[in-house]
Amino acid sequence: MRLALLGDIALFGAFDVNNNPHLKDNLKGISSYLDEFDYVVGNLETPFSEKKKKHGAKSSHICSDVRKIDVLKWLHVDAVTLANNHMFDYGDEGYDTTVKLLQKAGIEHFGTDGKSLELKRDGNNLLFNGCCCYSTNPLKMSSKWGKRGINKLNVEAVESLLRYNRDYLNIIAIHAGIEHVNYPSTDHIKLSQRLASIAPFVYYGHHPHVIQGVEEYKGSVIAHSLGNFCFDDIVKETGGLVLSDNNRTGVILELEINNNMIDSWKETPFYIEKDGHITILKQCPEIENYNNFRKMFESNPDEYESSRMSTINSYIDSRKSQRNLKWYLDRMRPMYARLLFDNHNNLRLYKKNISRYL
Numbered sequence: 001m002r003l004a005l006l007g008d009i010a011l012f013g014a015f016d017v018n019n020n021p022h023l024k025d026n027l028k029g030i031s032s033y034l035d036e037f038d039y040v041v042g043n044l045e046t047p048f049s050e051k052k053k054k055h056g057a058k059s060s061h062i063c064s065d066v067r068k069i070d071v072l073k074w075l076h077v078d079a080v081t082l083a084n085n086h087m088f089d090y091g092d093e094g095y096d097t098t099v100k101l102l103q104k105a106g107i108e109h110f111g112t113d114g115k116s117l118e119l120k121r122d123g124n125n126l127l128f129n130g131c132c133c134y135s136t137n138p139l140k141m142s143s144k145w146g147k148r149g150i151n152k153l154n155v156e157a158v159e160s161l162l163r164y165n166r167d168y169l170n171i172i173a174i175h176a177g178i179e180h181v182n183y184p185s186t187d188h189i190k191l192s193q194r195l196a197s198i199a200p201f202v203y204y205g206h207h208p209h210v211i212q213g214v215e216e217y218k219g220s221v222i223a224h225s226l227g228n229f230c231f232d233d234i235v236k237e238t239g240g241l242v243l244s245d246n247n248r249t250g251v252i253l254e255l256e257i258n259n260n261m262i263d264s265w266k267e268t269p270f271y272i273e274k275d276g277h278i279t280i281l282k283q284c285p286e287i288e289n290y291n292n293f294r295k296m297f298e299s300n301p302d303e304y305e306s307s308r309m310s311t312i313n314s315y316i317d318s319r320k321s322q323r324n325l326k327w328y329l330d331r332m333r334p335m336y337a338r339l340l341f342d343n344h345n346n347l348r349l350y351k352k353n354i355s356r357y358l
Contacts, residue, residue: 001122004034005171005253006042006229007206009080011064011071013232014276018065023276027074030270030278034076037254038121041128042072042229043173043206044080044109047087047094048101055091056139057338060234060241063090069101071230079119081173083111083130083151084207085138095140111173114146118168124257127168129161133176134350135185136207137343152349155191155357162198169260170201177208177225180247180315182286183293183308184212184224186301190358196220200262202255210246211286213293214253214267221265223253224293228272248272249284 017023034040046064054061072080080102088095095112102109110117111130119126132138133153142149145157153176162170172195176188184192184205192203200219205212205226212225227250234241241247251267269284297304 001039001124001257002037003126003171003255003257004037004040005202005204005223005226005255006040006077007226007250008045008084008209008228009042009072009077009230010046010062010086010232011068011230012046012062013234014274015071015230015232016065016068017071020276023071024074026273026276027071027278030280031074031076033280034252037076039078039119040076041079041081041171041173041204042075042077043084043175044072044082044098045084045086045206045231047090047098049090049094049097051090051093053090053093055088055094057335057342058086058089058137058139059339061089062086062234063094066097066101069105069107072107073105075230077107079108079110079117079128081111081128081130081175081204082109083132083173084175085132085136087112087150088138088140112142112150113148114142114151124260125168126171126257126260127161127165128171128173129158130173131158131175133174133188133207134346134353135176135178137339137346138175141349152353154353155194158195159198162195162201166199167260169257169262170199171204172201173204173206175207176205177212178312179208180210180244181208181308181311182210182212182246182290183296183304183311185308186297186305187354187358188224189294189297191354192220192222192224193217194358196222202262204253211249211251211269211290213290214251214265215291215294216265217294219262221253221255221262223267226251226253230278231272232276243272245271249281249286251284251287 117128131153203222205224208225214223269281
């Protein structure tokens, strides 16, 4: 069985057919490529909304028009994880609309309300689960798996999934990390090691919007971030995110699975053009460097973290240089006081659910 895992999908900008009437033609190449797989899964980063009423304190609210779900069908996407920090950007209406549209389109979903996805195909039993880390400052996290909301990343809960579902190959979509940094945090490296020690599984990571390393560890395949798949600039009057080449470079994680075991895997790099073309790359030299993250970490953890923090600070400095008066005035609104409060609370919850176990 051939499985393809995709990074972040957000159907706006160049991936909105209202903005880009040539989108279907532009996606023909990557659509044909994905059609060769038995099953394709992506991280649906944006809800679909009819009312488009923003919910919660966020620096950026993103959503897709309800008519754009056809794009997922064009790309042969069979299932999506909804466990991410933007799924409730437009409240319950956006989330409920998304679930209804997916069901109508025949696209499976998992990662919210405690929902798993069981797939039996070609003699394989696969179990998909999704969870979101408090490091991403999410909205509407479920207080307990099975309750309404986004499944939270809790070490004990994920360990239980691996222990009690040994008859499956577990594929766990994990939305975690720091955006625009090509190396995973120390905590998430330790977490992946801890989970792989329980049972072989696939760590299917996203959120940083750039590639992070992929490796095989104790029979598991660990991919901390596949980068963007369908994603465009986030344009706002007070500033936004303009994608760099780093943001526009992603990978498809391809897995060959037999008898619930991973026979082989590979990363296929691609580049997202500004017009919505997704072009497969023959080579991407940076991937080898990113895949050495664990060797770097294990040889000198302090130096690894120092180098990583230097990258984070450089990115923050570059963002600061783009800020204008409107940006600062925007931050004086009450919503940003709430955002600071939520960030502080999410840090506390991150320690409770992640760091104290590591």
